[in-house]
Amino acid sequence: MKMNRTIRWFGFLGVLAFGVILTGPSEAHGQRTRGLDRGLRINGEGVTKSLKPVIAGVRRSIVRVLGDDEHLALGTIVSRDGLIITKASELKGKKVIQIELFNNKAFDAKVVGKDDKFDLALLRVKAKALPVVRWDQNANRGRGTWVAAPYLEDEAVKLGIIAANRRKIKVVGGVIGIVLGLNRDKRGVPIASVAPNSAASEIGLRPGDVISHVNGNVTKAREVLIKSVTKFPPGERVKLVVLRGMKRMELEAVLRDRSVVFGDKDRFRVANGKLSRRRGGFPVAIQHDVPIRPEACGGPLVDLTGRVVGINIAKVNRSESYAIPADEVLKVIKKLKAGKVVKTGREKENSKAARKG
Amino acid sequence: MRSWIRVSFGLLKFQGLLTILFVYSVGVGATTGSFADEVKKGDVSELKAKPTGKKPEAKPNVRNVVKIPTISKRVKKGPWSKTGAVTLTDLRGIQRQMQAVLPKARKATVSVQIGGGSGSGVIVSKDGYVLTAAHVSRRPGLAATLVFEDGRKARGVTLGLFVGPGGRGGPDAGMIKITQKGDWPYVNMGDSSTLKQGEWCFALGYPAGYDKERGPVMRIGRIIKNQPDTLMTDCTLLGGDSGGPLFDFEGNVIGIHSRIARPTDWNFHAPVDAFRDKWVEMIESERVVYDPDGVASPNTPFLGVQTAETTKGLVVDAVVKGSSAAKAGIKKGDLILMFDKKKPRNPGRLYELVKNKKVGDAVIVTVKRGKVEMSLRIKLGRRGLR
Numbered sequence: 001m002k003m004n005r006t007i008r009w010f011g012f013l014g015v016l017a018f019g020v021i022l023t024g025p026s027e028a029h030g031q032r033t034r035g036l037d038r039g040l041r042i043n044g045e046g047v048t049k050s051l052k053p054v055i056a057g058v059r060r061s062i063v064r065v066l067g068d069d070e071h072l073a074l075g076t077i078v079s080r081d082g083l084i085i086t087k088a089s090e091l092k093g094k095k096v097i098q099i100e101l102f103n104n105k106a107f108d109a110k111v112v113g114k115d116d117k118f119d120l121a122l123l124r125v126k127a128k129a130l131p132v133v134r135w136d137q138n139a140n141r142g143r144g145t146w147v148a149a150p151y152l153e154d155e156a157v158k159l160g161i162i163a164a165n166r167r168k169i170k171v172v173g174g175v176i177g178i179v180l181g182l183n184r185d186k187r188g189v190p191i192a193s194v195a196p197n198s199a200a201s202e203i204g205l206r207p208g209d210v211i212s213h214v215n216g217n218v219t220k221a222r223e224v225l226i227k228s229v230t231k232f233p234p235g236e237r238v239k240l241v242v243l244r245g246m247k248r249m250e251l252e253a254v255l256r257d258r259s260v261v262f263g264d265k266d267r268f269r270v271a272n273g274k275l276s277r278r279r280g281g282f283p284v285a286i287q288h289d290v291p292i293r294p295e296a297c298g299g300p301l302v303d304l305t306g307r308v309v310g311i312n313i314a315k316v317n318r319s320e321s322y323a324i325p326a327d328e329v330l331k332v333i334k335k336l337k338a339g340k341v342v343k344t345g346r347e348k349e350n351s352k353a354a355r356k357g
Numbered sequence: 358m359r360s361w362i363r364v365s366f367g368l369l370k371f372q373g374l375l376t377i378l379f380v381y382s383v384g385v386g387a388t389t390g391s392f393a394d395e396v397k398k399g400d401v402s403e404l405k406a407k408p409t410g411k412k413p414e415a416k417p418n419v420r421n422v423v424k425i426p427t428i429s430k431r432v433k434k435g436p437w438s439k440t441g442a443v444t445l446t447d448l449r450g451i452q453r454q455m456q457a458v459l460p461k462a463r464k465a466t467v468s469v470q471i472g473g474g475s476g477s478g479v480i481v482s483k484d485g486y487v488l489t490a491a492h493v494s495r496r497p498g499l500a501a502t503l504v505f506e507d508g509r510k511a512r513g514v515t516l517g518l519f520v521g522p523g524g525r526g527g528p529d530a531g532m533i534k535i536t537q538k539g540d541w542p543y544v545n546m547g548d549s550s551t552l553k554q555g556e557w558c559f560a561l562g563y564p565a566g567y568d569k570e571r572g573p574v575m576r577i578g579r580i581i582k583n584q585p586d587t588l589m590t591d592c593t594l595l596g597g598d599s600g601g602p603l604f605d606f607e608g609n610v611i612g613i614h615s616r617i618a619r620p621t622d623w624n625f626h627a628p629v630d631a632f633r634d635k636w637v638e639m640i641e642s643e644r645v646v647y648d649p650d651g652v653a654s655p656n657t658p659f660l661g662v663q664t665a666e667t668t669k670g671l672v673v674d675a676v677v678k679g680s681s682a683a684k685a686g687i688k689k690g691d692l693i694l695m696f697d698k699k700k701p702r703n704p705g706r707l708y709e710l711v712k713n714k715k716v717g718d719a720v721i722v723t724v725k726r727g728k729v730e731m732s733l734r735i736k737l738g739r740r741g742l743r
Contacts, residue, residue, distance in 0.1 A: 035554065035581040035582040035589060036554045036555050036579060036580065036581040036582070039442075040440075040441065040442065040555055040579065041578075041579060041581065041591045041622055042577065042578050042579060042591045042622075043591075046441065046442035046443065047442070047443050049442070050442075050443050050444050050445045050447070050448060051445070051448075053445065054445065142456075143456075143459060143463075143575045144452065144455040144456045144459050144559075144575060144577075145452065145456075146448055146451075146452050160577065161455075161559075161575060161576075161577045162575075163574050163575045163576060164571045164572055164573075164574045164575070165570060165571055165572045167570040167571060168570065287571070287574070289575075289576045289577065289593060291593070291621060304445065304448060304449060304452070317595060318593050318595065318621050319564075319574075319576055319593030319594065319595055319621070320564075320574070320595070
């Protein structure tokens with residue numbers, strides 16, 4: 001979709017980068033040292049082992065969430081009688097949901113409800129006397145507060161700080177997977193190339209095709225086309241009118257994540273490993289710099305007292321992760337327990353479309 | 358000469374490995390809709406200058422009073438000064454201190470907008486001197502807009518640079534002066550030379566551009582390496598952080614974000630001492646070239662050729678733009694037969710011969726171009742200042 005612009009922009013960046021890239025440590029200095037011992041760096045053992053007493057209690061309240069025998073996410077035990085909160089979008093399309101406790105005991109889980117805005121799902125397992133987390137509901141925990149993400153594995157924990165203001169996180173737009181041509185066409189925007197493994201390749205778009213409408217809106221200008229697509233998140237369907245020669249086609253494309261379609265083109269964001277598929281569109285979130293793994297979402301984010309300040313919900317890039325703050329998580333749990341299912345507008349539409357299909 | 362060659366080698370070796378952290382808001386606006394949109398919406402209000410009756414100067418007049426900022430030493434010892442393993446009590450102490458110095462640090466950290474790009478910066482004096490990265494300020498005399506955490510804006514102009522030869526590498530130090538009158542929130546400049554591996558530090562910046570709801574983003578880490586031209590930490594930086602400040606635990610700036618490589622603990626910052634060392638030159642909008650051998654001092658003579666030893670003799674591979682060699686008409690491909698009546702067999706020998714002269718000395722250089730031999734009278738320039 002925006003590949004074209006991206007290419008030009010990275011081309012520019014590339015040139016600049018070549019100009020500014022440094023030689024690295026100069027050998028002439030005779031100071032080529034190995035640097036600080038790995039164990040003493042922020043997530044080295046010499047630092048994280050100090051968290052042992054903090055996470056000892058919490059770790060027993062973390063569960064592994066499996067879907068059709070595949071590890072999907074972590075979950076956090078929120079009631080003694082078997083309620084567990086986790087990241088909802090990771091469960092998508094899985095028939096059998098199971099959870100595993102710290103002691104490797106496995107349980108079948110039922111989905112009590114989902115809140116698609118916060119991307120949280122409440123699970124229930126038939127169990128008693130489960131260890132429940134302690135919450136910290138102070139909504140004003142700001143920058144410079146230590147936070148840690150404990151994992152299930154023995155003593156595994158990652159450390160960081162709250163990094164920015166608690167706020168609404170915008171939707172991360174999806175892409176069709178086309179590079180826009182520069183030549184003008186009175187009817188719409190021509191396609192220069194089609195990315196493999198994208199909605200565009202799936203529905204058979206070809207270079208030379210012209211996109212004249214998106215969701216019924218005329219898209220003669222590139223900017224209009226870009227805007228009308230990227231305002232929707234990955235997973236969303238958009239209706240396209242595509243002109244090929246004299247032929248007019250009406251097609252539907254399911255948008256995909258730009259990092260999936262275009263790979264690691266986002267050089268300035270340097271991914272450093274896998275990112276969460278859903279990384280935006282949360283009504284409220286805490287931003288922190290704990291280097292969590294995407295499959296650790298659904299697990300707790302704790303402060304130095306071991307209280308849960310939030311539930312990890314997305315790994316965004318090399319230095320940014322989001323958690324839904326504890327006070328909001330508790331509100332969501334209350335709603336879902338009462339049987340309320342919270343859906344975003346697009347989820348409703350999608351489920352309708354799915355029923356139709 | 359030698360350092361220049363080394364840089365070119367370094368470039369080949371490291372090409373594609375390091376990423377600069379500047380962000381083009383055109384691109385960012387298109388991808389995330391964050392920065393460019395915000396500004397257009399009028400979300401950021403202009404900071405009003407106090408009525409002075411005078412128009413802001415296009416270029417600040419700094420030649421009259423040049424006061425080099427003093428070193429704000431780290432005096433308070435605490436768990437953040439520890440270089441080894443930490444305890445839970447240490448972490449608590451670090452948190453307390455971090456939160457104590459944060460408010461002032463946040464106020465002095467700005468988003469820097471120049472042309473279509475967006476980076477970060479930090480104010481280090483009441484009258485509005487701003488430290489940033491050279492690849493953000495780009496060159497002296499450009500108009501810059503600085504955006505504060507609360508959305509207020511200030512106008513500024515870019516000053517000098519302290520960079521490697523040809524603008525590549527080196528400390529990547531740049532500066533901006535706020536041209537509007539006012540008392541600006543600022544932080545002190547710390548001491549980067551004495552930073553030890555393992556000391557704790559924190560970073561602020563505006564990754565991916567200004568975002569009012571989000572505010573400046575904070576990262577924490579430790580000093581991994583301290584080298585004369587660069588600091589390495591595990592404060593994980595992103596595009597747009599470029600020019601943003603790295604702080605010690607007393608809230609003094611110790612570095613300016615410059616570049617990253619793929620591993621999360623490869624984050625590089627210009628040491629603050631580099632700014633202090635070249636303060637006068639930079640505020641006078643000079644371009645200072647960093648030379649690891651220290652031969653860039655104003656008294657080091659400079660010819661301006663990159664040479665290679667071949668079977669035919671010493672051949673010129675490249676001529677530095679604006680250098681004495683360029684002015685005298687030496688061209689790529691020329692063979693250097695004689696330098697001041699001596700025969701340079703290899704680049705190292707030529708380097709020695711040049712070094713033993715003085716800036717301003719006139720020497721006779723004999724070159725062979727094709728079949729033509731020429732003797733040129735060349736007045737040696739100075740290294741670094743071109």
